[in-house]
Amino acid sequence: MKKSSILCSEIEKTSTGQNDTYVMFKNGSWMRVYVATENSRGARANCLIVDESRLIPQKIIDTIFVPMLSSPRQPGYLDKPEYKHLQEMNQQFYLSSAYYQSSELYDKAKAYTANFFNEKLKYFICDLPYQLSIYEGLLMRQGIENEMSESTFSDISFAMEREGLFWGAGEDAFFSFNDLDRSRVLKDSFKDLQYYAATKTKLPDKKPGEIRIESVDIALLASRKHDNDASAILIGSAMPTSSNNYICNLNYIETEEGLRTEELGMKVMRYYYQYDVDYIALDANGIGQAVLDYLMDDHYDTEYGVTYRALNCCNNDDLAIRCRVKNAPKVIYAIKANAKSNNDMALALRSGLQNGYINLLSHDADIEDYLAESIKGYSKLSELQKAKLKLPYIQTTFLIDEMINLDHDISNGLVKIREKSGSRKDRFSSFEYMYYVVTELSKKLKPKEEVSTADYMKIFKIRRTPKRVSIFG
Numbered sequence: 001m002k003k004s005s006i007l008c009s010e011i012e013k014t015s016t017g018q019n020d021t022y023v024m025f026k027n028g029s030w031m032r033v034y035v036a037t038e039n040s041r042g043a044r045a046n047c048l049i050v051d052e053s054r055l056i057p058q059k060i061i062d063t064i065f066v067p068m069l070s071s072p073r074q075p076g077y078l079d080k081p082e083y084k085h086l087q088e089m090n091q092q093f094y095l096s097s098a099y100y101q102s103s104e105l106y107d108k109a110k111a112y113t114a115n116f117f118n119e120k121l122k123y124f125i126c127d128l129p130y131q132l133s134i135y136e137g138l139l140m141r142q143g144i145e146n147e148m149s150e151s152t153f154s155d156i157s158f159a160m161e162r163e164g165l166f167w168g169a170g171e172d173a174f175f176s177f178n179d180l181d182r183s184r185v186l187k188d189s190f191k192d193l194q195y196y197a198a199t200k201t202k203l204p205d206k207k208p209g210e211i212r213i214e215s216v217d218i219a220l221l222a223s224r225k226h227d228n229d230a231s232a233i234l235i236g237s238a239m240p241t242s243s244n245n246y247i248c249n250l251n252y253i254e255t256e257e258g259l260r261t262e263e264l265g266m267k268v269m270r271y272y273y274q275y276d277v278d279y280i281a282l283d284a285n286g287i288g289q290a291v292l293d294y295l296m297d298d299h300y301d302t303e304y305g306v307t308y309r310a311l312n313c314c315n316n317d318d319l320a321i322r323c324r325v326k327n328a329p330k331v332i333y334a335i336k337a338n339a340k341s342n343n344d345m346a347l348a349l350r351s352g353l354q355n356g357y358i359n360l361l362s363h364d365a366d367i368e369d370y371l372a373e374s375i376k377g378y379s380k381l382s383e384l385q386k387a388k389l390k391l392p393y394i395q396t397t398f399l400i401d402e403m404i405n406l407d408h409d410i411s412n413g414l415v416k417i418r419e420k421s422g423s424r425k426d427r428f429s430s431f432e433y434m435y436y437v438v439t440e441l442s443k444k445l446k447p448k449e450e451v452s453t454a455d456y457m458k459i460f461k462i463r464r465t466p467k468r469v470s471i472f473g
Contacts, residue, residue, distance in 0.1 A: 036060050046073045046090045053094040055366060058104040066092070089122070098127075098160040100404075101168030102177045109166065127164035156401040174346065174417060175403040179353040183360045187370055189392040190235055190252035193274055195385070203275065209240040211441060214271055215281035215434035217426045218264065218288045219257075230255040231264055232430040235275055238438045244446045248352065248438045249359045253395035253427060261287070265294030269308040270301055272331075279441075280311065281433035284319065284334035292334060296323035315440075333440070335433050343414040345432040348439050358435070360400075364393035399427040 001007050012024040021033040034040040036056045045068045050056060069090035077083045099105050115123035133139035144162070147153065159165040168177075188204070196203055206212070217232045233254045238246040252275075256264065268291065272280055284292050292313070300307045310325035313332045320330065335341075352358045362370070371389055372378045378386070402425055408417050419425040 034065075036064070038064065040064050043068050044071070045069060046088075047093070048091070049093045049095065051095045052365075053096040053108075054099040054103060054105040055096075055363075058108070098164045098166045100160070100177050100181070101166045102181070103166075106166045106168075129164050130162040154398050154401050156405065157397060173404055174406060174408040174415070175350060175353065177400070177404045179350075180360070180400045180403060183353060183356075183358050184362050184396070186249055186251065186359050186361045187367075188251070188374075189361050189389075190275060192254075192388055192391075193270070195388065206237075206276065207239065211238040211246075211279065212236070212275060212277045213238060213279050213281060213434050213437050214268065214275070214277045215430045215437070216264075216268055216283060216291075217430035217433065218283045218286075218291055219426060230257045230424065230426050231259060232426040233267065233271065234427070234430045234434055235271065235277065236434055238441050240445060244442075245357065246438050246442045246445065247357055247359060248435055250361065250396070250431065250434070252392050253399060254392075255395065255426065261290045261294060265291050266299060266301060269295060269299060269311070270304070272311065273306075273308050274304070279314075279331050279333060279437055281333045281335060281430075281437045283429065283433065284316075284336050288335075292319065292332065293322065295332060296325065296328065298325060333433075333437050335436065339412075339414050339416065342417065345436050346408075346415050346417050349432045349435045352435055352438075361393045361396040364390055364397055367393050395427070399431060402426075402428045403431075 001011065010025055010027070012026045014023050015021060023031045032043070032045075034043060036050075037060070041064055048065055048069055050061060050065065053061070069092070072090055073088055078087055094105075094108065096105060098109075109125065112123050112125040115121045116125050130139060130144060134141050134144070148158070156167050160167050190203075191201075195201070213236055215234045215236075219231050233256070234250060235252040236248055236250040238248055240246055256267070259267070268280065268282070271277065280295070282288060282292055282295075295311045296313075298307055298310050310323060310328040311332055312323040312325075312328040312330045313319040313334045314330035315332075316334050316336070319334050337345075349358075361367075367390060371386075375381075375389070378389075381389075402419070402423070405420060405423055406417050406425060406428065407420055408415055410416070417425070417428075
């Protein structure tokens, strides 16, 4: 506006207030911003622009926004008979990056595409991928190349955000995107330890009955060829319910590549003690055995100036005897996965998602405003600090991308989960280890019913004088 004297002369007033944002023109026209909530009812407009429309429920659009277009524009010239045929229809514009094929936006995009090819209707739809932004100078090619080279790069997220491609899990996908997506209800994540130290913020206290679990899938060597191996450390909690079950809340995800055994072992111990964890679920196959041995000794943490006491295995006596520190707390669930246990863990995880026993962190695209409201001084933090705060939410998106992109087959009645070529499943593996511990804790939570002798008599009908049976009749 400031660069156009003609535009300035046409504007009556403007407002950029948080609750009242508008531009009023001298000719009576206006542009106004409304929040996508129930409170926006009753407004009227001739042109509706819905930005980031994939984030807005279709119900809000249909019941709040579309009714705003109830009457067409009525300029004075339409009162003249010769101009009556020039009446204009109200218009709707939906702007967004693409999303998953199970989303409401994909259904709308398909409907618009079908109507676009109907000559009797006036619909339009187009995709503006990242190549156009580079061509127009709005985006640097080097920036895209840097993004694609990062270890956290997700081809699924890139396809949706940068290429405008809707991504869909196959019809036979083992994990449903809908189950995963509706589980994204957690607003608060654990922050990285450096944040707590720098801001002198206290870690959240445990809630009554809460049990914290750290799970680790181990990969000490990054794959240079496919870039698809990383150690995945997850921290979550098991919260008891009134029905003697546990709800699993996944509060933190971190991945590391190329760590040495002692570096990963120290990180696991540090997180156990600093985050006040109760149990560790550890991949104990292969190189995981070396990390387990590391955890079974006392170690001094030079970064925090404390000595961490050795930890022992609680579910495998053969591994527990390897710990030489007397009375080391038995808190490690050593996961020695095989075909049967992998089948059981995968089925349990899917069942937990389907039955609503698992909660994941909210969408990373939605979390900026919440962090700004809930963290004092958020606006003054550096971009790096803000990125670290958002990383667990982004990692959750990567976890979902992994899970809906997994292949599976069934052999001898057992489900085998595998990643596609060039893809990862480190976060998924760590996640199923965590939920395995949650299910084990749930078994202990359920009360054992005592059955009296009288009860057994009711269950089994026992003849007082058994009938003799003989081959001789």
